[in-house]
Amino acid sequence: MQYDIKDKTLASKGRLRIEWADQQMPVLRQIRNRFAKEKPLAKIKMSCCLHVTTETANLVRTLKEGGADVVLCASNPLSTQDDVAASLVMDYDIPVFAIKGEDRDTYYKHLIAAIEHGPDITMDDGADLVSLLHQLYKESYLKKIIGSTEETTTGVIRLKSMEKEGTLRIPVIAVNESETKHLFDNRYGTGQSTIDGLLRATNILLCGKNFVVCGYGWCGKGVAMRAKGMGANVIVTEVDPIRAIEAVMDGFRVMKLEQAMPIADIVITVTGDLNVVDEHHLEKAKDGVIIANSGHFNDEINIEALEKLSVSKRQVRDYVVEYVLEDDRKIYLLSEGRLLNLSAAEGHPAAVMDMSFANQALAAEYVVKNQSKLENKVYVLPHQIDKEIAALKLKSMGIEIDKLTPEQEKYLSSWQFGT
Ligand code: ADE
Numbered sequence: 001m002q003y004d005i006k007d008k009t010l011a012s013k014g015r016l017r018i019e020w021a022d023q024q025m026p027v028l029r030q031i032r033n034r035f036a037k038e039k040p041l042a043k044i045k046m047s048c049c050l051h052v053t054t055e056t057a058n059l060v061r062t063l064k065e066g067g068a069d070v071v072l073c074a075s076n077p078l079s080t081q082d083d084v085a086a087s088l089v090m091d092y093d094i095p096v097f098a099i100k101g102e103d104r105d106t107y108y109k110h111l112i113a114a115i116e117h118g119p120d121i122t123m124d125d126g127a128d129l130v131s132l133l134h135q136l137y138k139e140s141y142l143k144k145i146i147g148s149t150e151e152t153t154t155g156v157i158r159l160k161s162m163e164k165e166g167t168l169r170i171p172v173i174a175v176n177e178s179e180t181k182h183l184f185d186n187r188y189g190t191g192q193s194t195i196d197g198l199l200r201a202t203n204i205l206l207c208g209k210n211f212v213v214c215g216y217g218w219c220g221k222g223v224a225m226r227a228k229g230m231g232a233n234v235i236v237t238e239v240d241p242i243r244a245i246e247a248v249m250d251g252f253r254v255m256k257l258e259q260a261m262p263i264a265d266i267v268i269t270v271t272g273d274l275n276v277v278d279e280h281h282l283e284k285a286k287d288g289v290i291i292a293n294s295g296h297f298n299d300e301i302n303i304e305a306l307e308k309l310s311v312s313k314r315q316v317r318d319y320v321v322e323y324v325l326e327d328d329r330k331i332y333l334l335s336e337g338r339l340l341n342l343s344a345a346e347g348h349p350a351a352v353m354d355m356s357f358a359n360q361a362l363a364a365e366y367v368v369k370n371q372s373k374l375e376n377k378v379y380v381l382p383h384q385i386d387k388e389i390a391a392l393k394l395k396s397m398g399i400e401i402d403k404l405t406p407e408q409e410k411y412l413s414s415w416q417f418g419t
Pocket of ligand 1: 350353
């Protein structure tokens with residue numbers, strides 16, 4: 001079922017927003033201009049499973065300019081921006097299978113529609129497309145695929161476990177592993193957009209609140225940093241001792257979630273793991289706590305346990321459900337435990353997605369150019385591509401940096417010190 005709301009008003013709103021985002025995406029725009037001339041993706045069919053946002057629209061436009069026959073489906077049932085979907089279909093002639101708030105069945109029907117496009121390359125955010133391809137289709141569609149690209153940490157973890165098990169049947173480029181992706185998108189993108197989602201959903205004052213961040217990976221670091229900047233008292237919970245010390249030395253309090261729950265006003269999960277906020281944590285929750293997730297999947301908060309502990313629930317604002325426990329304590333769950341930043345807000349700002357999606361576009365080109373050499377493994381893009389993206393981004397910001405002198409280069413490549 002292709003996106004079929006042929007609503008001109010909606011599409012024209014989407015188009016303006018896509019153009020607005022494009023102004024903040026100079027690196028992707030340069031790639032698009034080159035792709036339009038060189039057509040590196042000519043005759044390539046692509047199925048992309050990404051959050052349907054203005055930034056993604058500019059990526060799929062770029063792939064199309066490169067000659068690809070592209071279709072797009074959503075990588076999360078709540079993250080689709082319907083005006084963007086309408087504009088892609090009506091203004092850019094790119095089929096989209098997605099609608100905000102779609103149920104599980106529709107979500108999977110849309111993934112299947114994207115697979116039935118018969119792609120040579122797939123592009124994933126969370127590995128749902130690749131995993132469904134491997135589970136349902138085996139030979140028929142898999143054998144045609146020359147490669148796939150993956151956007152996010154969770155997807156890369158899933159794909160590496162397929163590689164380790166020996167079940168991965170296609171080459172994958174782990175775009176998340178590029179430095180110009182995770183150092184910026186995961187940290188500054190998730191940092192800002194999570195606070196944005198929290199504020200749009202609740203309009204609470206952050207300063208003075210006890211703000212718990214579960215997980216101190218790149219995303220957790222970003223959320224903690226931005227919450228601190230807004231004046232919250234940030235507490236970090238971790239399972240990794242090295243990350244935990246890092247959080248301590250970055251100036252945060254670190255403790256077990258169980259110890260944090262009785263004082264937490266806000267809890268945000270960004271771990272990529274299951275039941276991080278579990279029943280025994282919920283039992284200890286402070287009255288009025290707001291709990292949300294900015295990790296990829298909606299399984300970081302044990303919602304079943306929350307349902308079980310509650311005597312009633314009601315929707316009190318868009319994206320906010322109030323659960324009342326037996327002793328009358330209230331717990332507020334945001335966005336059904338799904339990605340807060342993409343459901344209640346618009347995801348990462350375009351200026352940061354510029355680098356992430358430059359990596360995606362160049363990864364697709366890389367797959368085409370290197371198809372004869374790629375094995376069924378998880379690859380990272382060459383570091384040179386990463387550096388080129390960073391250099392283009394700096395240039396677009398009007399920032400110049402120094403160069404090593406020949407003397408310095410020689411010094412650094414020599415093992416003999418002194419004169
Ligand atoms: N992931 C996080 N933010 C995003 C955005 N704005 N567009 C697409 N994918 C995203």
